[in-house]
Amino acid sequence: MTTLDQLLGDPYDAANxxxxxxxxxxxxxxxxSGTGEDLRALYRRSPRAARAAHPAVDDRRRLGAAIGAVDSGLRITLRHLRARRLYDRPATEIPYLRSALAGVLADLLLCDRLLAAADLRVARGLVPQALLGAMDGLSVLLGSRFYIRVGEQAIFPVLFRETQDDLLALGTAGPAPVTDVRALLPGVDAPALHRDRGGWRTPPGPAADLVDDLFDRYHGNRSFDLSRRPLPDRP
Structure with a gap:
């Protein structure tokens, strides 16, 4: 059976x-079909176009779909950094960049777990901020490419803006206390749990297996969420 991801094809194919x-x-x-997986596939291309196809979607599914947009943002950033050389080596071999990229994966997995935990109040209090924070971090990793409107990275600022608009349109919710998140998901950690209103706290570095998981998913064309579903994107 052909999935919607497969039907949508390789997003980097100019003829697609x-x-x-x-x-x-x-x-x-x-x-x-409007399922959560299909909505996530659509958001991977464009939250704006996804909303046009499905204007009436409940908050939980909308939050889950937004994970797809950040999945694309992470993939675009990884693709760019793999092709960039810094200090005579690929940028993705630099420990700080590897850690930052894996931190975005940790945030995506945290958001997916929260949405599956059946507490929409806590999810609404953390998921939007976590996803927006992840996109902010990716924009920093892209550097000047974030401002250039040509080439493969040109879609990133579009995804950034559309994701921001989509999540802000859900309305404001009080931030979920980290204690509530940890009560729902004991032992789970991610950079999103180390942000507060006063700015940033330095999160712990991701475990080595999470960095390996990030690159395994990227090279194996697997989604950056709990499903690890196959994707048509070229690495």
């Missing part, structure tokens, strides 16, 4: 009618 180039030019997306 559902690729990033076409979506950036205003192409519409097929609606799919």
């Amino acid at each position: 009618p559902y690729g990033f180039a076409a979506i950036g030019a205003g192409a519409a997306l097929p609606a799919g």
